[in-house]
Amino acid sequence: MRAMNMKKMLTGVILSxxxxxAAFADKGDGKxxxxxxxxxxxxxxxxxxxxxxxxxxxxxxxxxxxxxxxxSQNLTDWTFIGxxxxxxxxxxxxKPFAKKGKMWAPDINYINGxxxxxxxxxxxxxxxxxxxxxxxAPSPEGPFIDHGKLIDSREIxxxxxxxxxxxxxxxxxxxxxxSFHGIYIIQLTDDGLGIMPGARKQKxxxxxxxxSYIIKRKGYxxxxxxxxxxxxxxxxxxxxxxGRSKSLFGPYLTKSGERILxxxxxxxxxxxxxxxxxxxxxxxxxxxxxxTWIIYHGYLRQEPKKGRMVFMSQVxxxxxxxxxxxGVPAKNAPAPYFKKSKKK
Numbered sequence: 001m002r003a004m005n006m007k008k009m010l011t012g013v014i015l016s017x018x019x020x021x022a023a024f025a026d027k028g029d030g031k032x033x034x035x036x037x038x039x040x041x042x043x044x045x046x047x048x049x050x051x052x053x054x055x056x057x058x059x060x061x062x063x064x065x066x067x068x069x070x071x072s073q074n075l076t077d078w079t080f081i082g083x084x085x086x087x088x089x090x091x092x093x094x095k096p097f098a099k100k101g102k103m104w105a106p107d108i109n110y111i112n113g114x115x116x117x118x119x120x121x122x123x124x125x126x127x128x129x130x131x132x133x134x135x136x137a138p139s140p141e142g143p144f145i146d147h148g149k150l151i152d153s154r155e156i157x158x159x160x161x162x163x164x165x166x167x168x169x170x171x172x173x174x175x176x177x178x179s180f181h182g183i184y185i186i187q188l189t190d191d192g193l194g195i196m197p198g199a200r201k202q203k204x205x206x207x208x209x210x211x212s213y214i215i216k217r218k219g220y221x222x223x224x225x226x227x228x229x230x231x232x233x234x235x236x237x238x239x240x241x242x243g244r245s246k247s248l249f250g251p252y253l254t255k256s257g258e259r260i261l262x263x264x265x266x267x268x269x270x271x272x273x274x275x276x277x278x279x280x281x282x283x284x285x286x287x288x289x290x291x292t293w294i295i296y297h298g299y300l301r302q303e304p305k306k307g308r309m310v311f312m313s314q315v316x317x318x319x320x321x322x323x324x325x326x327g328v329p330a331k332n333a334p335a336p337y338f339k340k341s342k343k344k
Contacts, residue, residue, distance in 0.1 A: 031334060032334070032335040032337075033332055033333065033334055033335055034312070034332070034333065034334075034335040034336075035331060036274075036275070036311045036312065036329055036330065036331055036333075037298075037300070037309035037311050038075070038076050038078060038295070038310050038311065038312050039058070039070060039078045039310035040306070040309055041063075041064075041080075041306075041307070041309065041310075042306065042307025042308055042309060043058070043060035043061070043063065043064070043068055043070070043297065043308070043309070044060055044061040044063060044104065044230075044280065044297045044307070044308040045060055045061040045105040045106070045163075045280045045297060045308075046058050046059070046280070046281075046282040046295050046296065046297060046310050047059050047060070047105075047106050047107050047108045047283065048282040048283050048285060048295055049108045049109065049110065049115075049140065049283070050285070051110075051115075051140040052110075054073075055071050055072065055140075056071065056072045056073070056074075056285070057069060057070070057071055057108065057140040057141075058070040058071075058078060058295070058310070059084055059108050059117065060297075060310070061102075061103070061104035061105060061106070062083075062102060062103045063308075064080075064083065065083070066084065066085040066086060066087070066090055067083050067084040067085055067103055067106060067119070068080060068082075068083055068084075069081050069083060069084055069140070069141060069142065073338070074335070074336060074338050075285060075287075075293060075295070075312060075335075075336045075338075076312070076335055076336070078310075081141060083142070083143075084106070084117060084137075084142045084144050085103075085135070085142065085143055085144055085146075086143050089142075089143045089144065089146065090146075091103070091119070091121060091133050091135065091146040091148070092146070100123060101122045101123055101129075101130075102121070102122070102123075102124060103119045103120065103121050104119075104120050104121075105119070105120040105163045105164070105211070105280070106119045106120075107119075107164055107165050107166055109166045109192070111166075111173070111191065111192040112190075112191055112192070114136045114137065114138055115136065115137045115138070115139065115140050115144075116135075116136050116166070116192050116193070117134070117135045117136070117137070117144050118132055118133070118134050118150065118164045118165075118175070119132070119135065119164075120132055120133075120162040120163060120164065121133055122153075122162065127153065127159050127160040127179075127181075128153050128159060128160075129153070130160060130161060131149055131150070131151050131152040131153055131161055131162075132149075132150045132151040132162070132164045132177060133146060133149055133150055134146075134148075134150045134192070134193055136193075147193050150164075150175070150193070150195065151164070151175075151177060151195070156201065158177070158178060158181065158182065158184055158201070159181040160178065160179040160180060160210075161177055161178065161179075162177065162178075162179045162210070163177060163178065163179050163210045163211045163212060163280075164176070164177040165212045165213055165214065166188075167248070169216070169248045172187055173187065173188040173189070173190065173192050174186065174188060174248070175188055176204065176212045176214060177212065178205075178210065178212065179210035179211075180207055180208070180209070180210055181207055182203050182205065182206065182207055183203065183204055183205035183206075183210075183212050183223075184201040184203050184204065185201070185202055185204050185248070185249065186199050186200070186201045186202070187199040202249055203261065204223065204249060204250045204252065204260075204261065205223060205225060205243075205250075205252065205260045205261060206260060206261050206262055206264075208225075208241070208265060209225030209226055209227050209241055209260075209265070210225060210226055210230075210280075211225055211226040211279060211280035211281070212224070213225070213281055213282075213283065213284075214248070215283075215284050217317075218320065219246070220244045220245065220246065220320060221244065221245045221246070221247065221248050221252070222242055222243075222244045222322065223242060223245070223252045223260060224241070224242045224268065224281055225240070225241050225242075225260075225265075226238050226239070226240055226279030226280050226281070227239055227240075227241045227265065227267075227279075228277070228279070229277070230277060230279060230308075231277075232277070233276065233299055233304035233305070234276045234299060234301055234302075234304040236271070236276045236298075237271070237277065238271070238278060238279035238280070238298070239267055239268075239269060239270035239277075239278060239279060240267070240268040240270075240278065240279055240281055240294075240296065241260075241266065241267055241268065242265065242266055242267075242268050242322060243259075243260035243264075243265055243266065244320070244321070254266045255321060266321075267327065268315070268322060268323065268324055268327070269296070269313060269324045269327055269328060269329065270327060270328060271298070271301075271328065271329075272301075272326075272328035272329065273301055274300070274301055274328070274329055274330075274331055275298040275299065275300065275301060275311060275328070275329040276298060276299040276301045277298050277299055278296050278297070278298035278311060278328075278329055279296055279298070280296060280297055281294050281295065282294075282295040282296065283295075284315065285336070287336040287337050287338055288337050288338050288339050289337045291314060291336060291337065292314065292316070292317070292322075293312055293313070293314055293315065293336050294312065294313050294314075294315050294324070295310060295311070295312045296310075296311055296312075297309065297310055297311065298311050298329060311329050313333070314333065314334070
């Protein structure tokens with residue numbers, strides 16, 4: 001992999017030291033634990049991928065200019081390694097909002113031998129002046145090369161076309177997106193860089209959520225989204241909702257059989273005295289014990305000015321439905337398990 005410059009190396013060392021609270025701790029009983037937040041910096045809207053080098057890479061909304069990248073071996077200890085874009089590669093082609101717009105809610109994937117990063121870019125609060133772009137890189141460290149606009153709110157007719165999520169199903173590629181004006185899904189081209197000619201958008205969720213994520217597990221598709229206010233510090237009401245379906249296109253139902261398309265949902269995780277506004281979860285990650293982990297952002301209730309930090313919880317399953325112990329973020333918990341392996 002490409003050597004980092006001295007500034008990035010020093011920054012990474014400093015942030016690694018500041019993240020000691022999230023590190024593994026040996027209690028003497030053979031069970032490792034971790035402490036939240038796993039990244040004590042403002043890195044909203046996280047997305048995670050395990051790369052072919054054996055490391056996990058996490059990207060987030062650009063509270064760090066040009067979109068931050070963190071790396072980890074175990075999901076608990078994260079090191080800042082740089083940004084997805086540079087000033088020279090920063091997206092300029094997604095008009096009319098790229099010049100003054102901000103990038104947020106990235107979604108990282110590995111498609112056809114390259115890393116594909118979908119990103120939202122737009123003007124905060126201007127719901128028709130937002131859209132989705134796409135960039136690629138041969139390495140998860142970037143820098144990513146922009147391929148321009150994929151979705152424009154005005155052109156596709158969906159207000160607030162943000163918070164995109166990529167999924168493959170049945171040999172086809174799809175993108176889900178939207179924010180509080182319906183969640184939609186549409187087929188992409190085989191390279192994932194464009195909308196399939198003739199494809200039509202289909203609504204799969206009502207107006208209650210944003211930050212979509214879909215996982216397929218044991219014959220069901222599970223839709224997860226975030227409900228409430230994301231960005232009001234300790235007053236944030238964000239929480240993670242879900243529903244499930246036998247089809248990618250729905251209908252997604254609650255435990256009681258109500259449709260999320262009609263605004264209904266069940267809650268997976270919500271705020272408590274420790275964390276305000278937990279939400280916008282990244283991809284679910286399965287460890288080497290087949291345990292499921294959800295990574296998301298939130299505010300420390302007592303220190304909201306530090307921004308939306310990154311947290312993690314274990315997702316358990318009962319009767320085909322997901323749950324988190326207590327339904328809230330924990331300060332300390334058993335850590336994910338990964339076998340020790342030699343990195344490439």
